[in-house]
Amino acid sequence: MPRKHLRRSRKQILSPQVWRTRLTFWTGALLVGIAATLLAKGSDLAGHYFSLVLAQYPYAPFLITPMGLMVIAWSTHRFFPGAEGSGIPQAIAALQMRDKALRSSVLSMRIAISKGIMIWLGLLSGASIGREGPTVHVAASVTYALSRFARFPYHAIGRGLILAGGAAGLAAAFNTPLAGIIFAIEEMARSFEERTSGTIFTAVIIAGMVALAIHGNYYYFGTVNAQMEPLHTLAAIVACGTVGGLLGGVFSMLLIQGNRRIGPVRGRHPVVIAFLCGLALAVFGWFSSGMTYGTGYEEARRLLEGGESTGWAFPIMKLGATVASYWSGIPGGIFAPSLSVGAGMGAEIARSFPSEAVAAVTLLGMVAYFTGVVQTPITAVVIVMEMTDDQSLLLSLMATALIADGISHFINPRPIYRALADDFLNATHRKSKRAPVQASD
16 A cells, blocks of 8 residues: 555544544444334334223224324424424435435434334324334434534435435344345435445444344244245245235325325315324224234234234225325334235235245235335345345245336336435425425436
8 A cells, every 4th residue: 555545544543533423423323223222112012002992992093093193293294394204205305405404304303303202102093104114214313413513524414324324224123234234225325335335334233233232133023934835936926926016006106196186285284184094094993803003013923923814805904004194194104014014915815825835925925015115126025034034035035026026117117215205305395495306316
């Protein structure tokens, strides 16, 4: 190494500013792990308490759910604008914002705390929402908010911090470090910059270790033993990939197009829209015997462990409940509900195959529907493998994901998070009296 470069490297290593930057960043990653764990535990408790109320008072959701969503929607609209929705579109939109004040209105500690509280309240009200997407938003907000304590280069603020925070948040939420990295590359950034790779990897490692220290080592859906005969595998791949791509594409289209039409009305009458969506959730919950409330985690786990399929009613109604929850305007993600819908779909398709293939087909269904929704096939495959500690179906999962991705693109050409990020970015610019700007790929 030339002496000039060697002296520069030594200067960078010994620089107080460099170490201040690193310590600030490591602190942010540590806080991400803590925040992700608190959000997970609080969400589980909220869902548990709602289940206790539901078991004691079956009609309670017709009052609790609409009223709860009304309070959350009004609070979000009045006090926490920017905290609504999944959180991933907001993080993607923030990557496109050049105005620091505008970006700070989307990524801040205030948004992070309020988003977490609203997720708890949403699950306590029976909304069909997940915590994983919001965890990405919370994590990106935490890492970005800490940037004021160190003079990060612009590219680190604009891409590295947000990407690293998002990846770390997803990794800590699911206990899937590899999926967090892949998601940051495949969805949140269209190109992977070498200069941010170390930032993302470090964030994922620190946040993941903190979450593991608190949670302990676990698999999100447990250990699954999924084996199939080759001919059955081929048939299941085609069936799950086709149905998952169709349903996932339709779900994405409903969320995007419906949100664009309901959004202006919701902006003027947030409480009314939330009440109607809450009422729809109560109806779905009543006809599904309470299975459509919450994240859907328990339903998916039960199906993976060999539980009997309840027919097509569950995945279809869970899909509808998730759409209603998103249209209401409350904070809430779609990751966990989508995996639940995919599990229900896969378990129903598995009826056409031998009993020993039920778990395998259920996994294929989860990957297919999840891919159909978010159109990130690599993330879908990796996240399901890491959540279930099973690699025996790798090639089958990949093939299923590719089929689902292709079919979903025919129905919904633009990926859901990109489309929602565009809509959020344009709405934010309109509110700030700036000209709308299209988010670039």
